[in-house]
Amino acid sequence: MKEPISITAIGSISPLGKTSEETWQNYLKDVHFFEQKAFGDDKEWAAPLSKDSKKEIEELKNSDNKYKSLDDSVLYALYASRDAIAKAGWKEGDDFGINIGSSRGATALFEKYHQEFLENNRTATLSSPTTTLGNISSWVAHDLKTKGPEISHSITCSTALHSVLNGVAWIRSGMANKFLVGGSEAALTPFTIAQMKALKIYSQFKAGDSPEPNKIGFPSRALDFEKEKSTMILGEGASVMCLEKGVSENTLAVIEGVGYATEPLRHNISISTDAECFQGSMKMALGEIDPDEVDAIVMHAPGTIKGDISEYKAIEKVFCNKLPFLTTNKWKVGHTFGASGALSIELAVLMLQHQQIVKVPFITYSSTPDKLNKVLVNAVGFGGNAVSILLSRNV
Structure with missing residues (x-):
């Protein structure tokens, strides 16, 4: 790349935590963050946010009447974005661009509204505007009062890295100096889990499957090249980063x-x-x-x-x-x-x-x-x- 572009801040909320310090400490622990949750009549492995993190999201949701109708995928992005721009020293009302994508978008809300439609043959007034994919970046832009471009997209599981590509392209073109990029997902819902199970790739790990005696082991064996069955498990969360032209004392990585x-x-x-x-x-x-x-x-x-x-x-x-x-x-x-x-x-x-x-x-x-x-x-x-x-x- 001809011109250096820096990551000057990262904000995230995930099963690992809601601050960089908490996230790093949990990376250093030889433990997983999965639990068995009920999805319909069955229990499946999943990695939800912690109770503390869920509390933060609930407080954010109740902080503004307009936010009470939003899906968790939007709220996670709002939370992470506020954190990121505060760390980077960006101000509300600046002209930075936003590109935050999602594979599934407003999954829980969409399933809720669709169920209402099946039962009543009608749906709520806000069912369309609160379940469109553009919902995520639009609400982040509203919350941060940015004057720059706002983009949402879905390119399946590489969505967040495509957001980085797009932010880099805007900055290198000279059309923007700063871009907030990343991804958000809140897809721990019965229909989503059922879709992954239908593909025969979801973890069916049982305690007795552990190779270590008297230990539960790890339900997801990502990078275990000796596993005999797929062990994918879904998690939720959001992570966004601030991209800026050049290298400065705030640069975390180039x-x-x-x-x-x-x-x-x-x-x-x-x-x-x-x-x-x-x-x-x-x-x-x-x-x-x-x-x-x-x-x-x-x-x-x-x-x-x-x-x-x-x-x-x-x-x-x-x-x-x-x-x-x-x-x-x-x-x-x-x-x-x-x-x-x-x-x-x-x-x-x-x-x-x-x-x-x-x-x-x-x-x-x-x-x-x-x-x-x-x-x-x-x-x-x-x-x-x-x-x-x-x-x-x-x-």
């Missing part, structure tokens, strides 16, 4: 490269055995940079058999005999769909800041990097739309 590619479609949900899309996106993000300079990769790794191993094989193709340190956060917080890439960037930035790696318990690491200078972040969604973002430490 976006050194961006890449994207689309898989030649052979099936509605699958990718090739060596993830051609990831090979393309990673090579584009690297550009002229020697692959040996990359110290770590935060993988997409959804916890499915094919998804995990195909991304790994793509990394082998691109990095050959010297693989970077590999990690993911989905064994802790599950797959947060459109927000997942932004949460992965948060993990990458935290590792760069603290100069400390976060290991996955299913991998035996033969070596680990002494220093972290460059970290690559991957995301991909149904249809094979991959994005890779190369971050470097601000030194």
Whole structure:
């Protein structure tokens, strides 16, 4: 990339916490944040926000009568966005742009309104305006009183990283100097869980499945290449980041490269055995940079058999005999769909800041990097739309 673009702040709310400090401390613990929740008549594994975080969202919802009709996906984005711009020192009323996407959008509200329609053959007045995808960025723009452009989109599970691509493009074009980008997802609903179960990829982990005696173990075994069945679990949350032109004392990490590619479609949900899309996106993000300079990769790794191993094989193709340190956060917080890439960037930035790696318990690491200078972040969604973002430490 010709002109450096910095991440100057990150705001998030997820099962890991609602502050950067809480999130980092929970990354350092060898525990997961899943629980069994009732979805209809069945209980399934999921990673919801903590009770403390839910309380914060409830207070936000009740702080303004207009917010009481909003879906959690919008409220999560509002909460994270307020935090991010406060950290960056941006002011309400500035002309920064906003691009916050979601894979599913206002899932709970949509299901609620649809159920009302099935029962009464009519629906509430606000059913349409509160369930459109543009709802997320529009309400964030209203809340922060920004005068810049506002964009919402859905590009399945790579949505948040596509938001980063878009923010970078706006800044590099000269049409904006600052952009708030990220993703938000609140899809822990019966119909969404049923859809994932229908794909035969959702975790059916039972306590007796644990390889460790007398321990529950980990319901999601993302990056466990020996697993015999898929173990994807859904989580919820939002993560947004402030992008600014240039490098300053506020810079947390520099976006050194961006890449994207689309898989030649052979099936509605699958990718090739060596993830051609990831090979393309990673090579584009690297550009002229020697692959040996990359110290770590935060993988997409959804916890499915094919998804995990195909991304790994793509990394082998691109990095050959010297693989970077590999990690993911989905064994802790599950797959947060459109927000997942932004949460992965948060993990990458935290590792760069603290100069400390976060290991996955299913991998035996033969070596680990002494220093972290460059970290690559991957995301991909149904249809094979991959994005890779190369971050470097601000030194």
